[in-house]
Amino acid sequence: MAEPVLKIENLVKRFGGLTATDHVSMDIRAGEVHAVIGPNGAGKTTLIGQLTGEIRPDGGRVLFDGRDITGLPVHRRSAIGLARSFQITNILADFTALENVALAVQAHAGHSFRFWKPAARDATLTEPARAVLEKVGLGARADIPAASLAHGEQRQLEIAMALATGPRVLLLDEPMAGMGPEDSQHMVAILAGLKGDVTILLIEHDMDAVFALADRITVLVYGRAIATDAPEAIRSNPEVRAAYLGEDQDA
Numbered sequence: 001m002a003e004p005v006l007k008i009e010n011l012v013k014r015f016g017g018l019t020a021t022d023h024v025s026m027d028i029r030a031g032e033v034h035a036v037i038g039p040n041g042a043g044k045t046t047l048i049g050q051l052t053g054e055i056r057p058d059g060g061r062v063l064f065d066g067r068d069i070t071g072l073p074v075h076r077r078s079a080i081g082l083a084r085s086f087q088i089t090n091i092l093a094d095f096t097a098l099e100n101v102a103l104a105v106q107a108h109a110g111h112s113f114r115f116w117k118p119a120a121r122d123a124t125l126t127e128p129a130r131a132v133l134e135k136v137g138l139g140a141r142a143d144i145p146a147a148s149l150a151h152g153e154q155r156q157l158e159i160a161m162a163l164a165t166g167p168r169v170l171l172l173d174e175p176m177a178g179m180g181p182e183d184s185q186h187m188v189a190i191l192a193g194l195k196g197d198v199t200i201l202l203i204e205h206d207m208d209a210v211f212a213l214a215d216r217i218t219v220l221v222y223g224r225a226i227a228t229d230a231p232e233a234i235r236s237n238p239e240v241r242a243a244y245l246g247e248d249q250d251a
Helices: 044-052 075-082 096-106 123-135 151-163 181-194 206-213 229-234 237-248
Strands: 005-015 018-029 032-035 061-063 083-084 168-175 200-201 218-222 224-228
Touching: 005 044, 005 200, 018 032, 018 061, 018 200, 018 218, 032 206, 044 083, 044 168, 044 200, 044 229, 061 096, 075 083, 083 151, 096 123, 123 151, 151 168, 151 181, 151 218, 181 200, 181 206, 181 218, 200 206, 206 229, 218 229, 218 237, 224 237, 229 237
Parallel strands: 018 224, 032 200, 032 218, 083 168, 168 200
Antiparallel strands: 005 018, 005 061, 218 224
16 A cells, blocks of 8 residues: 555634634545545635645644645745646636746746746757646647637646646646536546556546546545545445435436
8 A cells, every 4th residue: 555645634724613624634645546525615625725835724734755744835835746736727828838838847947937038948948848738638739828728728738837847746626627528528538647647636526537537535524524435435435425425416
């Protein structure tokens, strides 16, 4: 059994009288796709924010390779190998796909954004950028402005930008959001191709995608992790079905 690369211990976050994460504990094993599911308001995005350092927890710890990173700022977490793709597309619309990814490579390398020397002309940036675009199926769209890409392609581009930082753990917040069935299937294929190369923590409402990709699933309900198990065990868990999956299937 692979050792956990990311470990969450009793994570608590309160917003006034609302407990968004209620003593959440889970571990993410190296190389796995670990999905987090739950109804709206379950605390999933708040959990991701605490893992990336954008939200400071009120209690508990986050460990990365055994190191306590609970107090580390966002940029330090990115530097040690945590990358996030957002629920809402976060790209530079006026730049080409290649330029977006090249700038992500450049930022991770610790260089300033040298706009007077376009990143797209620097082979040390464009070569790894093109390789990442190929990996997410955008190799032929490298020179297209991001604003002209279809919605699904923009989500692919955002994942490419995250991958360009060389993460050990990729945190994906609803990568299928707003997609139709065809685009969702395409994204599932892309993420399946990344399995084993990078550890993935996936938050997603598309249950077909979750069950196709996940090695293990954690279910959050009202801020609590009520179960963590293999997909088929989660599918048949009575508490999970009553709290979430049963409602979803009856909808």
